Amino acid sequence: MIARVVDAPLSVAEHEDAVADKAAGAVVSFAGVVRDHDGGRSVTELEYVGHPSAEQVIRELAEEFAARPDVHAVAVSHRVGMLGIGDVALACAVSSAHRGQAFAACAELVDLVKERLPIWKRQVFTDGDEEWVACP
DSSP, rough: OOEEESSSOOHHHHHHTTTTTTTOOOEEEEEEESSSSEEEEEEEEEEEEEEHHHHHHHHHHHHHHHTTTOOEEEEEEEOEEEEEEEEEEEEEEEEEHHHHHHHHHHHHHHHHHHHHHEEEEEEEETTSSSEEEEEO
């Protein structure tokens, strides 16, 4: 199982390889990629800042999903630091016996990471403005 918060580039293929299982009929992966716009404004870069508990939270989420009877394996990582357009900020993969289970589990995992993981995003726009997103 991979469950980590890192300040280095993420590989979705590494996450897919980590969940490979002979009993799995499906591997579903997700890459959350930095896009060049938000709310009609051009974005130049993002910065992700994590709370010290972020590593523990992502590990608990991965363990929660890995314990499900319809999930064979889980791999999930979130990147922190400065990211450019096209960089992967969130990588995850889930394996299961059937595609429906794998799709559902991967989608739910992404939603829960976005909901629970204490990582905040600062967007920098082409006009020099910036904003923090999803901050308490």
